Amino acid sequence: MNKYGKITIRDVSERANASIATTSRVLNNTDYPVKPEMRKRILKAAKELGYTPNLLGKALKTGKSHEIGVVVPSLLNPYYAEAVTGIERICSARGYNPVFCSSDNSPDKELANVEFLIRMRMDGIIISKIEYGDEVIDRVNQAGISTVYFDQPVSNEKLSCVTYDFFEAGRMAAEYLTSKGHKKIAFFSLPFDRQSRISRYEGFKHGLKEAEGYLYLDSSSSYEGGEFLREFEAGERLVSDFLEKSEASAVVAINDLIAIGAMNAFSKRGVSIPNDISVVGLDDISFATMSNPALTTVKQPSYEMGSIAAEVLIDGLEGKRHKPEIIKMLPKLVERDSVCIHV
Amino acid sequence: MNKYGKITIRDVSERANASIATTSRVLNNTDYPVKPEMRKRILKAAKELGYTPNLLGKALKTGKSHEIGVVVPSLLNPYYAEAVTGIERICSARGYNPVFCSSDNSPDKELANVEFLIRMRMDGIIISKIEYGDEVIDRVNQAGISTVYFDQPVSNEKLSCVTYDFFEAGRMAAEYLTSKGHKKIAFFSLPFDRQSRISRYEGFKHGLKEAEGYLYLDSSSSYEGGEFLREFEAGERLVSDFLEKSEASAVVAINDLIAIGAMNAFSKRGVSIPNDISVVGLDDISFATMSNPALTTVKQPSYEMGSIAAEVLIDGLEGKRHKPEIIKMLPKLVERDSVCIHV
């Protein structure tokens, strides 16, 4: 019993009349030979005392914490909540414990989180990096901690990355709408502060071909009641803006939250979806099936991306994979009820 | 430089020609007197070597990790995502680092998570406990780790708990509907495996007074694509069941996810909300404003509950609060468009 009243391995060994070494061996049931009678005594003592191993001591000694740090921009966006769930399931199936941090959409907090994880000597890190430069990457490299980037792409091929073809997703959305006869299409966006958004917009423009595109950008950043509201409200503001000056017959939104917020704002103003305006989202969050009308969108498999990132990381940690892995998942258009043919 | 290639405080001290003791004092800038010139040398050496303190060593020595463990049943439910965000903001403002674990709605995993947090010697724990018995409580008590329970109530008054008047919420929902003339009201529920659900239902029954109530319980537990889908689907199944046999004119749902899923299923079957059936939810997740029609619901302030739980815990850790704190937040009816008067 130490000064904090916690039972240590020493207490157990004393009560069992064994050495600390033997006690440790029994408690970790290694294959080191220990007489059955002794083993029983130690186990009994541990149980009676309610011994709880101190993972700090263990990790310090072994250099392995069996913990994996995870950094995402937000837990409020269902997109990340799903990714995190994928990570959680894989980690826990493979005997690791994920530690989640939210950077709250702030690059500063992101860096602080990474720093914390490094200091805690996590075995590995999984991160959806929003910071635009290389500060996080440099830091992680310097610390020499294995890392898998997911969601946002990183350009360096020496780095493992599970990402998504954002460009193609934007392109598909545009192509789909033009194939339905839409010529003038608006793009509702949040600020282009991260690669995924830029690529989606580039893809969108590319997919337009001879059709026309308009950009509507919401740069306001009021933040009350969480991500949902913020992005919904952005959707509403974009709609006001749009109705004042646009002649487009369709809208592509930078993500589903914006799309749903926009549809709602349209309805409130008496604009019928999809009869008056068609809307296409990007992400396919679960909620997309529940909006009214159900949202046509381009699916980004966040749950799978999370699971794969975790698999890649753990494989690396366990020496089952040696080269950096670069995986780019493919978009898929999900047709629902928010688009109709334009004549 | 140790065998893992990491820089330790010893490396810094050697390069600065100082002792480990002095180095530690400078790096933690304590008020212990150190000559300015020496201080500068140490700081310089630390910077040049890229020293990163090992928090495991520090925590082991000091007995304080400055980490707070958080266990919630799911991160996919926006209700918990919001709570977790509240916790995150407070912790990080007060210099603590939250470590989030999801128990994935499984009592076993919940216990495993708690065990992990205890072994990591977290300074404190915040938990929304779903396990119905006392196993978690006993474990935490035995470990002697300060804990704040939130969301689900615990009966023991020696325990700090930030909860919510679930009974009153159920009662208000029923009262509101009867005040609008509804006599026969159905209750759509998930299994009664946790106190909050039981209390909501009890409150609902109590609020009915002379009106009639019917219970529809969804016990199916298919789980694909996450919480959202699961609960939405439960909503759909409940609707099928309901349409076969009920004559109720209104529905109260155990939570907003179920309510929204149900509204959607009603619409698909040509039942108009609120003209044919009125629907009231419980929770007021952000999405409730975006459903169609917008959902009338009873607000449960999850973000605030999370923040308060964090404040209470940290106050306790820092000796600013000594007695257990029991806080019960009050419900508030939020009128939107999913209820109409029944004649």
Place this chain on the structure above:
DNA sequence: TGCCTTGTAGAAAACGTTTTCTATAAGGAG
């Protein structure tokens, strides 16, 4: 008999910190 395994156990050295204690010099008071 002497020697080599094999089974079983403990002592002690790490892991990276913080902190208590001890040591030295310098400066001030008497």
Place this chain on the structure above:
DNA sequence: CTCCTTATAGAAAACGTTTTCTACAAGGCA
């Protein structure tokens, strides 16, 4: 010129583990 502070620094003992040695029987084999 002593004696007592005060400023400054380092040695070494923890914190709770794991693991490498070392130790010593007992048994098998030549």
